[in-house]
Amino acid sequence: MDSRYHIITFGCQMNEADSDVMASLLDQAGWTAASDASDADLVVLNTCSVREKPEHKADSLLGELREMKDERPGLSVIVTGCMAQREGEALAKRSRWVDAVLGTRCFHHIVDVAGRVRRGERPIVITDLEDDPAKVRCGPLAEVRQAPLKAFVPIILGCTNFCSYCIVPHVRGAEASRPAAEIIGEVRDLAARGTREVTMLGQNVLAWGRDLPTRPTFDSLLSLFDDRSAPGIDGLWRVRFLTCHPRDVNRELIGKVADIPAVCEHIHLPIQAGTDKLLRDMNRGYTVDQYRAVVGRLRAGIPGISITTDMMVGFPGETEQDFERSLTVYEEIGFDAAFMFAYSPRPGTPAAERTDQVPKKVRVERLNRLIEMQNRITVERNRWEVGNIAEVLAEGPAHKGPGLLEGKTRTNKHVVFPGDRRLVGTLAQVRLTEANLWGFRGEVAT
Numbered sequence: 001m002d003s004r005y006h007i008i009t010f011g012c013q014m015n016e017a018d019s020d021v022m023a024s025l026l027d028q029a030g031w032t033a034a035s036d037a038s039d040a041d042l043v044v045l046n047t048c049s050v051r052e053k054p055e056h057k058a059d060s061l062l063g064e065l066r067e068m069k070d071e072r073p074g075l076s077v078i079v080t081g082c083m084a085q086r087e088g089e090a091l092a093k094r095s096r097w098v099d100a101v102l103g104t105r106c107f108h109h110i111v112d113v114a115g116r117v118r119r120g121e122r123p124i125v126i127t128d129l130e131d132d133p134a135k136v137r138c139g140p141l142a143e144v145r146q147a148p149l150k151a152f153v154p155i156i157l158g159c160t161n162f163c164s165y166c167i168v169p170h171v172r173g174a175e176a177s178r179p180a181a182e183i184i185g186e187v188r189d190l191a192a193r194g195t196r197e198v199t200m201l202g203q204n205v206l207a208w209g210r211d212l213p214t215r216p217t218f219d220s221l222l223s224l225f226d227d228r229s230a231p232g233i234d235g236l237w238r239v240r241f242l243t244c245h246p247r248d249v250n251r252e253l254i255g256k257v258a259d260i261p262a263v264c265e266h267i268h269l270p271i272q273a274g275t276d277k278l279l280r281d282m283n284r285g286y287t288v289d290q291y292r293a294v295v296g297r298l299r300a301g302i303p304g305i306s307i308t309t310d311m312m313v314g315f316p317g318e319t320e321q322d323f324e325r326s327l328t329v330y331e332e333i334g335f336d337a338a339f340m341f342a343y344s345p346r347p348g349t350p351a352a353e354r355t356d357q358v359p360k361k362v363r364v365e366r367l368n369r370l371i372e373m374q375n376r377i378t379v380e381r382n383r384w385e386v387g388n389i390a391e392v393l394a395e396g397p398a399h400k401g402p403g404l405l406e407g408k409t410r411t412n413k414h415v416v417f418p419g420d421r422r423l424v425g426t427l428a429q430v431r432l433t434e435a436n437l438w439g440f441r442g443e444v445a446t
């Protein structure tokens with residue numbers, strides 16, 4: 001069979017990892033990747049519902065695909081991911097040119113469904129929230145999965161936190177952890193084939209294990225990467241993890257990050273808001289003081305750790321005073337970097353039902369003020385590091401110009417430096433010479 005597929009991915013790293021799974025399964029079934037939708041027999045649109053904007057973008061892309069399909073009726077269109085899960089049958093009804101809709105835990109059906117669509121069966125809608133991660137992740141994807149220098153490895157699916165603004169628990173189902181042996185097996189296989197850095201993924205990785213029969217903890221999973229006390233993982237240099245819920249950071253985690261050489265000194269710890277009122281209304285499960293205390297313990301226990309975060313402005317009921325209070329808290333904590341969002345009402349979430357929505361204009365204006373402040377702090381903090389020598393995993397040629405390489409520090413900061421292509425795939429010692437918003441310029445230290 002010479003059939004070509006193209007996957008378009010919106011959203012977070014979890015979606016990227018899910019797209020990887022689908023690509024691997026299609027490759028294994030004899031499909032070939034096409035670099036462009038116009039070149040493909042099958043287009044998969046892997047969608048995101050976390051805010052309104054990515055849903056709008058997916059809708060406009062669906063419009064383009066409709067035109068493509070008018071010209072080439074043989075083209076198959078499959079919509080997957082959060083928007084597929086959220087809308088299900090309704091999506092197939094309102095976009096009649098869509099051949100199949102696959103929810104967030106149905107990726108393992110991709111080959112079967114693509115085959116059925118080709119045989120004329122349509123529309124197919126599958127949105128079961130399968131609770132066995134082994135099926136969803138298709139077991140270890142060892143033989144088929146590509147092994148890039150850096151890879152994402154999902155360790156827990158779903159979320160059970162139900163923050164009042166968030167669609168994720170509704171579209172990704174309850175927490176379901178992969179067993180440690182399966183995770184380590186996948187990482188070992190990736191490392192054997194050239195992966196040097198893995199990022200373990202989950203909406204809250206610190207919840208990992210709670211649903212497994214022996215209730216292992218996330219810090220016990222980290223211990224398996226410590227080659228002083230465990231077999232370790234040959235060839236793997238760096239371990240990262242994303243995202244951490246502030247409520248679940250404990251002494252054991254801090255100890256393991258500080259102690260295990262492969263585990264990198266970076267934590268992504270979304271704060272979301274800087275007043276107790278907003279945090280309570282968001283159902284985040286911590287106060288500003290508790291968050292501050294966690295940051296204090298992280299900085300005391302893990303020298304040089306970088307702390308990044310997510311911040312949201314314009315949550316229902318947020319007054320100008322609340323917003324300014326949040327800015328003060330953020331400035332005082334001093335984050336290395338942040339993803340910043342204007343609140344976007346998501347249908348079916350409690351926050352969307354509230355009658356005290358903040359006008360869009362105000363949300364946008366607050367977001368701009370927040371970005372301006374955080375950008376200044378990011379540059380200031382980066383400046384403190386100029387002159388230091390950092391370990392950088394050289395990932396490849398930099399987009400910033402010829403003769404330049406780029407990579408990340410252990411603290412997950414971007415570095416661009418002149419270097420020979422032969423350095424790609426190695427750990428370089430780089431002196432940081434110039435700080436920017438995006439990271440650093442540097443030079444290889446001899």
Ligand code: SAM
Pocket residue numbers: 012050051165166167168202203204243245270272310311312341342343344345346
């Ligand atoms: N599980 C992660 C956590 O708890 O931090 C984050 C998952 S979510 C995909 C990523 C970020 O999107 C959140 O941290 C939040 O800041 C933002 N987000 C979620 N729902 C949102 C909404 N309705 N409007 C705007 N931003 C939202």
Ligand code: SF4
Pocket residue numbers: 159160161162163166167168169203204245
């Ligand atoms: Fe959404 Fe909260 Fe779960 Fe993160 S922890 S995915 S913000 S519900």
